[in-house]
Each structure stands twice: as C-alpha cells, then as structure tokens.
Amino acid sequence: MLTNSYQKALEHLDENKIIDLTKNLIAIPSYHGLAEPEKDISAYLYKYLAEEGFETEHVPVVGERKNVIAWHGPGRDNEKTLMLEGHMDTVDVKNMSVDPFSGEIKNGNIYGRGAVDMKGALAAMVGALTAIKSAGIPLEGRAYFAGVIDEERNYRGADYIAKNGPLTRYAIVGEPTELEIHNGHRGLIWIEVKVNGKYAHGGTPEKGINAIEKAGAIITEIITKLKPEIKKKSHPITGPSHLNLGYIKGGTQPSTVAGDCILQMDRRWLPDESQEGAVREIEAIISSLKENDPELDAEVTVIDDDMGIQFPPLVCEESSPLVNILKEASDKVINRHKTSYFPAWTDGSILSRDGGIETVVLGPGHLSSAHSEEEYCPVEEIINASKIYIYSILKICGQ
Template sequence: MKNRKEALQAALSCLDETSLLDLTRKLIAIPSHHGLENPEREMAAYLERFLAEAGLTVCRRLTAGGRFNVIATLGKNRSPEKTLMLNGHMDTVGVENMKGDPFSGEIVDGKIFGRGSVDMKAALASMIHAVLAVKEAGIPLEGQVVFAGVADEELWNAGTRDLVARGPRTKYAIVGEPTGLRIDHGHRALEWIEIVIRGRAAHGGTPERGVNAIEKAGKLLRILCDELLPAINERTHPITGPSTLNLGQIFGGTQPSTVAGECVIRLDRRWIPGESTESVLDELREIIRRLREDDPDYDGDVRNMRDMAMNTVGQPPLLTAPDSPLVRRLSEALSRFGPSPRLGAFPGWTDGGILSSAGGIETVVFGPGDLSVAHSDREFCPVDEVIRSCPVYISTLLDLCL
C-alpha cells in the first residue's frame, strides 16, 4: 500500500456487514453467563476455531481462575510503539427474568436482542471483523494488533489481570464496552465493601437481654447518609467525574421474634484519583471507631469484599489524557465515518482500569450500544451502531499499527 488512505479503502472493501451481524448473533447464541460452571468455555473454544480458520495466530489460554482467554494477533510487531489491543469480555451476567429467549440474537426494528448483545458481544464481533478486514486486504502492519477476548470481567477480572501479568502488552488499548460510540477516556475505581455489625441475640420478649445489631446499623446508616455521602459527593476529578457511594444491600437477624445478632451492609464505592482503596476503607473504619467511643456495645468491622491476596491489582481507575494519541486517532476515525467525536467518562467500571493503571497502557473505552440496557431483561444493541463501529476500529488500527 502506498499510504494509509489506500490501506483504509482496501480494508473497508473487505468488510462484510452481513458476516459481522452473523458473528454477533452466533456469539449471543452461545451461553456464557455467570451461573454456568465455566461461563466462557464454549465461547472461547468457538472463537479459537473461528480465528484460526480465518488465518490469525491464536491461542486459548487458561487463567489462574481456571477460565479461558482467547488471544489472536496480526502483524509483524517490529515496533512496540505501534501496537494496539482490542479488548472485550466474553462473560455476561445471568439470564434470570429475561423476557424472551436470552440467546436468540433476533433482529427486530433495527435492534439485535439477547444477553450479551450490548455487553459486549456486538463489540467483540466488530473488533474481530476489523482485524479480519485488515488481514484480508493483505495490509502489512509494521506493528501489531492483538485481539483479546477475556474472562471474568463481570466479577473479578481474572482475564485482563492475566494479560497484564503475562502479556501480551501493547502501547494502546480499546475496551469495547457500550459507549454509544462516544470516546470514554476515563472512569472511576471500584470497591465492593462489607460492613458487619455484631450484636447479641436474645428472645424478642426480653429484648433488654440482647444487643440489636439492626439498631446499631441504623446509627451507622445515619452517619453515612448525613455526613459521609455529602462529603463524597463534593469530590470530583476532571477526567473521571465525581466520587460516589451506593448502599447496595442490607440484611440481618433470623426472625421477627429474635433480637438481631448481626447486620450486614454492603456498599458500592467508586473512588477517584486522590483517594485509594485504603483511604475509602479507613474513612469507614473511622466512623465505626467514633460509634464505639460513644457506645461500648458497638461492635463492627469493615472489609473489602475482594480477595486482596489473590487480586492485588484491584479495580483501579482509568485515566487517559483527552489529547493523547489514541484519543486523537479515534476522534479522527469518527470524523471520517460519523457520528461527530464526543469525549466523556464511562459511568461504570471496566477492564480498562487494569490496562491503564496496572498495565501502563494508554486505554479508552469505545463501543456500540447504550450501557443503560446492559444487564436488563430486554438487552439489545442497535444494528447501525454495530456496523458503524467497525470502520472506526479499522481506521484507528491502521493509524496506530501501520
């Protein structure tokens, strides 16, 4: 190829939109939801065969958690500065209470339906077809593109943690979570935190002989809502947006006629640069300490629900400058194919945090579909966004790896 423009036209001529949608539907049809013994096993085996038959260098690799990643590469990798990872998770949340067949992949009114359609099998199919279009066009890459279909994103991120630990490493990465084709160059870190308040069980007819853990938890909740939450809401960062705390679960006691001997509160805590795992745990522990000072019967502990021995990486923030090379190239690609480039922060957490903070890889989140319908009882991805995302991936791939 004489130049990038010719290379791009050659790759676009090899893009088959019908095959792209067929692959999306096939991936939706393969169950990979949590609740299965090994959620990604069947899908990983299928992708390994599909990518090998397409002529890519591919391997299906076992992670520490006994789950599989699928890694495929294209290019000579003569320059580490010209390497890009297209990263997407193969697992999905469960299918309980879904309306209709969760694995149908049916297309109705311009939408493709099924569990994982938007989160994120449509993006996986689009990324794969971007790589295949470049290969079929015979474009020799100076660098290398890596497709990484990863395991366990919906819980503890074993797949991408394995990539960071064992490679391959790249200069740039795109995580295909649904952004509505907006370039999200940052997001907050995430911790799931459990607070256990212990009391003393007694018969409900003689409550004075017990210590009611639910009553004690009420004191903690008042402080969380009246003091800590307003303070957290004041913390913000120009890339990630504001810090947050969500009271996600509370349960305690055994029956109405027994004084509750224990009450458990579980929190979702999204933190930003300037905070840390330890700082968010410590401010909760400080509240428990204050309550204990005022009430000698107060007994509570704060713990991170993540196994911090097994997962030392955690779920850190994603931080990429808005004027970074990757953001610029994606913006240029969007300008070529539409819609107009938009930048933002992803509202959820993604494997991009691990690639960015732990892997030192310049990373953004970019993919088709709306996050609000992910995990829903009628999940879907707009067909036009699936189709429009692929030329953007192709153009960015060539700009960075050619």
Template structure:
C-alpha cells in the same frame, strides 16, 4: 449490507448462541474455543492463555511489519446470567433492526466487530506498521481474572481499546470499584424484653446516618475532570431473624467508586474512622468492615482507568469518531468499571473505552444491539487500527 458488515452480525449471533455466564459449566470455555477456531481458520495467529482450568483467554494477532505502534483490542467473553429475560436469551434473533440476546450489547457484539475489523484489514492485503492484538478475556463481570492474567502474563502495547458500549462516544477515565461489607454485632433477646438485648439493626441505622452526615458530603467535593465525583451506595442491608427477636446481627453492603487520588486503603480507613468514633461513644456498638470476596481480584484491585487525554490512542479515537460522526464525540465521564482499569493502572497501557451499543441495553431483560452499530464499529475499529498502527 456489505460482506464485512454481514460477517460481524453473523458472528455476533453465533457468539450469543453460546452461553458463557457463571452458571454454565466451565463458563466461558465453549465460546473461547469457538473464537479460537474462528480466528485460526481465517489466518490470524491465535493462542489460548489458561486462567482457571478450561477457562481460558483467547489472544489473536494480526502482525505488522515492526515499524509502527502496537494496539490491543480487549473484550470479555463472559456475560451476566439471563435471569428474568423477556426474550429468548440465546437465540441471536434479529428483530426491528437489533440482534437480541444475552451478551449482544455487553459485549459479544464488540468482540465480533474487533475480530471482523482485523480480518477486514487482513483481507485488504494491508500490512500495518504495528501489531493488532485481540484479547478475549474471561471473568470481567465478576473478578476480572482474565485481564488480570493478561497483564501478569506480560502483555504490552502502545495503546488499547476496551470495547464496552459507548453509543459512538468514548471514555478516557473511570473510577475504581470496591465492594465492602460492614458487619454489626448485637445481642439477641425476646421481643417482649428488648432492653435485655442489643439491636444490631438500630446500631446499623446510626452508622448509616453518620456516614450520610460526615462522609458523603466529603465525597461530593472530590471531583475528577474525566470521571465525575467520588461516590458510594448502600446496596444491601440485612439483619435479624424474625419480628419477635432482637436482632443480634446486621450487615450493610456498600458499593464505593473512587478516584485516582484515592485507593482501597484510604477508602476503608474512612469507614473505619466512623466505626471507631461510634465505638468510642457507645460501648455496645461493635462492628467490623471487610472487603467482599465476590469482588476481590487475585492480586490487583479494581483500579481506576487513568485518563491520558494527550496519548496517541486518545487522540486517534477522538479523530476517528469525530470524522465518522461528523460532529464532536461525547466523552463519557460517569460510566461503570471496565477492564480498562487493569490495562491502564497495572499494565501501564494508555487505554480508551469505546464500542458498539448503548450502556442502557447492558444486562437488560431485553438485551439487544443495533445492527447499524455492528456495521459501523467494524469501520470505526478498522480506521482506529489503520491510523494508530501505521
């Protein structure tokens, strides 16, 4: 393992050992300070961008000579909590060819590879035509406030890479994301005289059936070449208080993944139309739909990543991955939401998703990332930057 590759592995371990999930005081602040110091001490231009108190983005730059394209390397510093992990979540242990720990795969490994690739270019004494702008953003696992602040702060470039795990493939597009809650109102009564009440759970069942019969078939017909179909999922249903009481309330929570020709307003309207239809046919049916606060961004929506297959960044990533893999790289078409949607839709920056690791390890009880991926993605990111920024 050469020195550059070793540095990426070592840096991944160090980042894992700094917890940065939502239950940590000031969340990403400690890992952001570490990245700031690490980049600054190695000669990169580095600054903080305040998002919320001590929660700050880190922006590091390797300046070019002004004759080429500028490239963003984007990743997030937060992780999901460790929950019921079967390994020590913050050890950064190396075992059986993997680095283990929360955030190894999603996505501290990618952050380490991006930083190491920039230092790799710098240490060669090579000055590219354009700038490489590394952005370590807070909050992607929840409201994506970090990358929203980057865009609102005016960040711009000719292309961007978001380093979510891609198993040596890449994504040109992905669906937008909206979480909705439908609240059904009933009327409580004793279980011995249920006819005096209005059962909100029964009403919710009718609503679910109507959505499955009328809306879901329509979603299946909506297809996008780079994203797959428009989809939804009933993720949670909760109603009533106890078996002997008619349920006076019930909530349904929905995960909705939508295509570029759809938007939040049109998504909500489709559910509201079904609710209105049920209310017209049943005077006892009462329901309202709200956007879930836990998914709301400050001003933006969790918009789709708009595929731009003919963009320079898309062509560059394709060429580098094909040359590196010595075969056609896989284009992922049904991946989860990423901050690439913010950079693409609101920042108007052509963006591609590719990074070390495999999505199946993200958020896992034994989260890990292959050592070989960390080694290889330093080289892949280096080649992408050298080709794109020249």
C-alpha cells in the same frame, strides 16, 4: 494514504458476516453459573480466527478457560501496536424476558445475553481485523484481538495479559459506550459492615442489643456526614466519587431484638483516593460513634477480598494520541465525537495499571442494557464500532 487504505478496508468490511458472528456468539452460552463459562465461546472464536488466516494463540488461564489472541501485522515497531480487547463471559441468564441465546434482530437491535456486554463488540473487533487483512493492507506495527475470560468476576483474563503479554502500546476495550470515547473510570470496592448485637425477646429489650438500631446510626452518619463529603470530590477524567448503600439484612422476626445486621455498600473511588482510604472512612464513622456508644460492635471488611483483588481506576490523559485518534475516527464514521468517563469498571484499568498499556473504552450499545432482562445492542452501532476500530488500527499500526 490513510484515506485510501481506510476506503479500501471499508470495501472489505463484511457487515452481514459481523452480524452473523454476533448472533453465533450470543448463541453460545458463556454466562457465570456454567462450570467453565468461556470454554465453548473461546474455542469457537479461536477456530474462527484461525480459519480467517490469522496467527492465533489459545491461552489457558484457568483450567479450560482460555483467552483467545489473534494478530495481524509484523510488529516491527512497538509504538505502533494496538489491542482490541473484550471479555467473552457474561452475567447469568436468569430472569431474562427475551431468549438469552436467540440473537433475534428487531427494529435494528440484536437481542440476547451478551449482545451489548459484549459480544457485539467482539464481533466488531474481529470484523475490523478481518477487513484490513482481506483488503491486503500492510501494517508496520501489529493489531491484536484479545478475547478474555472472567471480566464479570475477577478479571483473570486481563490480568494474565497484563502479566504475560502481549503488551501493546495502546488498547481499546469495547464495553458499551454508545461509541463515545471513555478515557477513564473510577475504581470499585465493595465494603461490608457487620453489626453484632444481642438477641433477646422483643418484650424485654433491655436484655438485648439491637443491631438494626446500631446499623441505623451508622447509616445516618454515612448519609448525613460522609456522603456530602464524597459528593464534593470529582476527578476531571473519571468523574465524581460515589457511595451506594446497596444491601441490608438483619434480625429474625418482629418480636425479637435483632442480634445481627449486615450492611453492604459499593464505593466508586477516584485516582487520588484509595481502596484503603474508602475502608478507613467507614471505620472512622464507627470509631466516632463508639465514643458515645460503648455497646456498638461492628466490623468492616472488604467483600471478595480472598484473592487480594483490587478494582483500580482507569485514567488515559485527554492528550493521549489514542484519544485523538479515536476523536478523528469517530468524526469520520459518525460525524461526531464525545469524551466522557465510563460509569462502570472495566478490564482497561488492569491493562493500564499492570500492563502499562494506554487504554480507552469505546464500544457499541448502551451500558444500561448490560446485565438487563432485555439485553440488546443496536446493529448499526456494531458496524460503526467496527469502522472506528479499522480507522484506529490503520492510524496506529499502519505504515
């Protein structure tokens, strides 16, 4: 039964239309830096899906920044619901070495900002739903497309869905995994340490307190004591714990005792760790240094904490039906499957934690190409993603 409807849907899969849609989405700027990054792309997708005959909703989330929701199927059984989710916003287009909006295809790859992160996936998702609809295959449950806003910042699009629906049983987030099944990822937090010293002339260092040297002591503790501990921690689904010292700035010029120094770090935390715990680790280092150095004055803060936003981990058990279905689908489409963890953060953790939706990340292209100066996505992977999505929809939402 499934094999028949899968074959039938493939006959209606219009590969050229998916490639054209990818191109058209790339051609519409939706980068952060624009006043309302997703305004135009979301209007385009909404119109496109309505013209394809889908039931649709255009949902304002922040001002004119709207999620696009479309669905197929009567939704008689909530166990048989699947959401294909992708974000419509991209990172900035500055410093790109290729035309960010051309969608040019070279050697089987489509280029431009958002090609891999994640307009190719959006097109693959729309193409999958369209193929099933135009093949006239009836569903028992319901398959949703959700194009959301603001993933690259504060995930307000996914947050809206988690709070207001549609709340499906399962979701696939199409971030680039090279079509691997990524059923988890780590949480993310950015931590800042601000070291306060005292400015003085470099010739009279005894009159000042050197914040760069104090920061150096903190860095040494992080490298020699904290990082080896973090390195020991790993989780079977989300992979290893990690801390990256990513940014440092301090002082004014060589002949002045540096009166301030700022360190910023990225901490990837596991389901059995916590955001608060990650902050406490750094605070503990400072407290212990202070015992021998009363001059040390440093504050620890969470960056971008003004909206109270947390970036939690995602976990979908390997035993989940969704993981098994994606294995089957991958075997069918690309003759292989691999499960792993997604190295970056996704909306999936919000859909899962706050919306109770079992979520897996699977999409076309390689993560390393995302945010890069030469962003591209292999066209063949976009088409294969579409086929994997078709198989998954039929298996989960079918009769």
